[in-house]
Amino acid sequence: MEDIEAQSSPPKSVFKKVDRTIILKFQEVVYTIDTKKQGWLKKNSKNSPLQKQILKGVTGMVLPGELLAMLGPSGSGKTTLLTALGGRLGGKLGGTITYNNKPFSSTMKRNTGFVTQDDVLYPHLTVTETLVFTALLRLPNSFTNQQKITHAEDVIDQLGLTRCKTSIIGGPTLRGISGGERKRVSIGQEMLINPSLLFLDEPTSGLDSTTAQRIVSTLWELARGGRTIVLTIHQPSSRLFYMFHKVLLLSEGNSLFFGKGSEVMSYFESIGFSPCVAMNPSDFLLDLANGISSDDSNQEDQTTIKQKLALAYKSNLADNIKETLEFEGPMNDELDLKKCDTWSTTWLQQFTVLLRRDLKERRHESFDFLKIAQVVITAFLCGLLWWQSDTAHIQDQSGLLFFYTGFWGFFPLFQAIFTFPQEREMLAKERSSGMYRLSSYFVSRTTGDLPMELVLPTLFCIITYWMAGLKPNLASFLHALVALLLSVLVSQGLGLALGALVMDLKKATILGSVLMLTFTLAGGYYVQHVPVFISWIKYISISLYTYKLLIGSQYEQDQTYQCGNQTCLVADFPAIKSIGLDGQVKSFVALAIMLVFYRAVAYVALMRIGAPKKVN
Known part of the structure; x- marks a missing residue:
């Protein structure tokens, strides 16, 4: 022996x-x-x-x-x-x-360091990036940023990861480092705090x-x-x-x-x-x-x-x-005599590091060619279908504006639903080790998605607005653009809330589809005469408030249009009369409240996520 x-x-x-x-x-x-407890088909025995x-x-x-x-x-x-x-x-x-x-x-x-059985790592970050970001978050401010980076590089050398330090971690569908190297990276994350x-x-x-x-x-x-x-x-x-x-x-x-x-x-x-x-x-x-x-x-x-x-x-x-x-x-009673702050770094430091890490990890998603192509192709198709329509074709114009609400209700919703369920294990692991505040993670995570969440609808609006011949002045265009972007942020917030609450992609997607379809049907375009007992849905409909703002960006109370051989008021057109041209400020405030409310729900839902409790 x-x-x-x-x-x-x-x-x-x-x-x-x-x-x-x-x-x-x-x-x-x-x-x-x-x-x-057993299911309803199988009852628990008394014994x-x-x-x-x-x-x-x-x-x-x-x-x-x-x-x-x-x-x-x-x-x-x-x-x-x-x-x-x-x-x-x-x-x-x-x-x-x-x-x-x-x-x-x-x-x-x-x-205390804790290495879980499954290596919970970001697949698109390199070995060096993974350990450096961990060092910047976990090491106290008694270290300078450069010292933290140097410490991470020392751990890489000590664990024999020098050969693969510039390689990405990889995952099930992405080739990266080997299983043994992944395990050493996981150990290295804990060894950073010695x-x-x-x-x-x-x-x-x-x-x-x-x-x-x-x-x-x-x-x-x-x-x-x-x-x-x-x-x-x-x-x-x-x-x-x-x-x-x-x-x-x-x-x-x-x-x-x-x-x-x-x-x-x-x-x-x-x-x-x-x-x-x-x-x-x-x-x-x-x-x-x-x-x-x-x-x-x-x-x-x-x-x-x-x-x-x-x-x-x-x-x-x-x-x-x-x-x-x-x-x-x-x-050594130094552990008890020496008091330490609750967090190793400040909120701003955590937000900055997490945002940088998130942008690096998700850059392949943010600039995904298929996502951009989907939006651009749809925008040009809409521009061609509604090519230079005017108020004489008010039915067509109102249809385009309602399509705005539908397309940009579903698109950001389903993008956002995937956000937290995909990161549940990572969030549980890092929260349990006291790496950062939940608030800094939440703000950085939602902020990191904003560039493409806002750039794509802006590009869509620019293409379709001018090709379709909507009201040709800057104020009206900005009015429509702001309404569209606000709608996108609210739909994104709803997706974040659903994902955080359900934490199951299939269930959250189904629930999101049902909710958004309900909001769309109650949006005032398809049905103008809604029965009283179900009319309350319109007051929580993202589509209704967005459509109202978009209609308000194009038409005024006393504006007329040519209907056959006579002149009619735009406000009397059925698809517009049912929701009205007034109440623009109320619609804006309603969407702003939803914007805050859905994100607050998502944040509260994430608070329950801690270390995974696995029995083995």
Whole structure:
């Protein structure tokens, strides 16, 4: 075993030591969830429990410089325990978790890194951009911007990412860096703050054995710098297994073993469980956690074996764990004495960095050729269909103006619906680490979309307005343009609100279609005589107020047009009379209120998004 350890040990650490160390203790940790009710076709049995216990009194301790690996089959509670230790698990959590004998605090959160199982990264940013933006947001203002950038570059070198630092991250449909490099980038994001305590959920998942070896070697190096590291891992190779200082084996929320990895085989042999042939220790442990014994003479069922192992652990190792937990060791109370601000950077700094990051990540979407071509082609088609129409063709002109409301109601709505559901995981990850305020994210995210959201309708209006021969003066054109842009912003706000509330693209799209169709039907063009019991819809219709403003930009109360052999008032034309030419200010105010209201709804809906609570 010593030979294996020697071969597995990485070279001398290049990572600097932490300024403060943390002793992590967890005693009798219990976590309970409420079971979901069955559907209307399946009723809950009277005897079925309404609660399920995920963790059942798990105890252990990790010292600075140690690497603890939590093993167990799927559903054993590994991720739940890791999330609880990282201070990210709410709900019915019992037991005691302390950090240098003190509870989790905002100061501790600032010194804790958490790497999720899935690498939540922006696919179109390069490795350098990803780490630099993270450094600018997470490192305090005691660093200058240049020092933050230099620190990010140092982490790139230390993690062996120099070769791919100018490559984009990539994604499922976009070629980028490899899986191992992505994992190292995720680790690098947490290493920027030089954490004293580091949690990793399945850092080797989906990686080949060689890449997994490099990742764990990196973690081994980090532990040598005085860090306390806890990770979950499903089925490590024997080389990886012997690099772990401590091992915690879980089965259905119960502890089957906690202690040094080098002692695990002798422990199970002492209670009558040993492999018949030489095998990977982790394979043997997973078999036991699943209730599978390699002893042919043991004919007990899986449940009995798991219960026997859990009871043996509680009786044989209770005294050892008690002695372990009584260990105090040298502690640095600087974590508690040194108060830190709630946020590492100011609101303006966060807004600026987030806006720059967003513009870089979404530049491929903002200047999407198909999106621009769709708008330009539609604009020229409208210009040709309504070519130089005049007030003699008032039906055609009013039809064009209502088409404005329909096209620029749906187009920004569906663009905006995708905004927050696509970024839910990223927002949850970064908010849980205290990277920035929700308000700075929300304002920067919505501001980043404004250029193309306003440029495209402006281009559309310029093309169609003059080709269609609408009222040829600058004031009328600006009136129509402002009405159209205000409508676009309101529709965008509705899309943001729906996306944030529902967080499901299919459902949000269907709901958005129904709402916008309802607003369009109540917009006063298709139906002039709406029954009283349903006429209230027009008061919340974006289309109605936009159409009213557009009509007001072209016609006046006393204006006439040629209708057959006589002259008629524009105000008496059916498509205009039903909504009227007055009330321009009221329509503008109504849209302005909707503009603020929908964005406020979206913001409040996002407030509920925090760290994802996953039970595994």
